[in-house]
Amino acid sequence: MLIEHLREHSDLGVITATTLKSLGVSNPWRRCEPGGPWQRMHPGVVLLHNGPPTRDQQVTAALLRAGPGAVLTGAEACRRHGLPASGTEIHVLVPGFARGSGALILERASTMPASTDVTGFPVVSAERAVVDACRQLRSIDAATALVAAAVQRGRCTPESLAGEARTNRYGTKLVRAVLKELGRAESVAERDARRLSRRIRLTTPHWNVPIADADGLVIGRPDAWFDDVGLAWEIDSKAFHYGPRDYERTLARNSRYAAAGILVLQTLPSRLRDNPDAVARELKKAHRAAAARPRPPVCIVRLDHPSASGDPPRKSNR
Missing domain, CATH: 3.40.960.10 (VSR Endonuclease)
Known part of the structure; x- marks a missing residue:
């Protein structure tokens, strides 16, 4: 069947429109219309069913939207590292220009950070993930809880977080304030x-x-x-x-x-x-x-x- 063939070329049921067209589906968006069997996840990205996507499918769709070389950072990367980040957004770093929308943050990195495979996805270091997650927060309590958890669980040290904040200074005022406070109080x-x-x-x-x-x-x-x-x-x-x-x-x-x-x-x-x-x-x-x-x-x-x-x-x- 066609659908089985398409799933074989997808990643967790997520596939790009370009791949679909190469496999003979000339107009994949017609199947993503209301009541259709598929759904549009992002521009150029399709989920081969119309039910609620899993978190892994959402992450897969975000990375496909971002393009080759993209890596996870922020709250989602923190959770992949086993840290209790509160943000629901999917934050992705990309080597070139890309535009996100809604809960998808696509950020161009002047120098792409190193990444490792964590739960099947390319994920930045815990230090970079925590700093980027704190950049999206407005509550100092939420930022303090995340930084404290990262240190207490041995994923980071205060020094490594401070070093990352110095390297990646844009929007890091909150995390730097937390690190200064945690120099006197650990939680x-x-x-x-x-x-x-x-x-x-x-x-x-x-x-x-x-x-x-x-x-x-x-x-x-x-x-x-x-x-x-x-x-x-x-x-x-x-x-x-x-x-x-x-x-x-x-x-x-x-x-x-x-x-x-x-x-x-x-x-x-x-x-x-x-x-x-x-x-x-x-x-x-x-x-x-x-x-x-x-x-x-x-x-x-x-x-x-x-x-x-x-x-x-x-x-x-x-």
């Missing part, structure tokens, strides 16, 4: 924690510093450390627990705090976001409770101390 939640502590005038200069007991053994690296009363504040999120080992590390960390006599307040990012006033009251109460008891014999470890980078200061929620 949206931690940034919000800093803001809340300043608002209630219960702030501390000690964020993510290693704490050691009287014997010099490093106990942990709390998100916030109130050194005057020996209070640790941890912003713990299930989003950072990817397996049993992460959960075990969190339990071990809490056990070390308890053994050292450190009072610890644990806060979920969702409560910090949705009910900051309640969190503020809890933090004030925890600070008063810590102040009412003898301060435990613990201290901040200098960054140049041999134990400062050893186990267990690695944070369990990172």
Whole structure:
């Protein structure tokens, strides 16, 4: 049958009008009219059925529209790298001129970036994908969440993202602001924690510093450390627990705090976001409770101390 022959020459059922004409279909657009068996995906690109296209078919159609040498970037490339990008657009880099429309962004790259095959598609590096995805965002919280996820999941480093933003500076003001902020706070939640502590005038200069007991053994690296009363504040999120080992590390960390006599307040990012006033009251109460008891014999470890980078200061929620 003709349709089977055409599918053999298509990619996931997606095919160009030029290919269809070479296979003997003189007017493919007639079959794409309302009620027809096919549908037009982009100018010159046809889907050989009239049902909803899959995401892979949409991506295939975008790349066929873009032409030879095109590569995926932005939110779609982030998702192919396993990152939780929120954008629904398909962003494609092309070596020459091309015009996108709707949810298809076709961007000419003066120098085409390297790409690798990810899930069957040519995809830019995670760094380029994150930077390009942030260029399409308007929310600093969304950009922070994406950058933090890329770093925490080991797809990028802050340095590699900063380098990509310097190389590809157009429209990167937001991601550069996020990277600057993340130099002080590693997540949206931690940034919000800093803001809340300043608002209630219960702030501390000690964020993510290693704490050691009287014997010099490093106990942990709390998100916030109130050194005057020996209070640790941890912003713990299930989003950072990817397996049993992460959960075990969190339990071990809490056990070390308890053994050292450190009072610890644990806060979920969702409560910090949705009910900051309640969190503020809890933090004030925890600070008063810590102040009412003898301060435990613990201290901040200098960054140049041999134990400062050893186990267990690695944070369990990172």
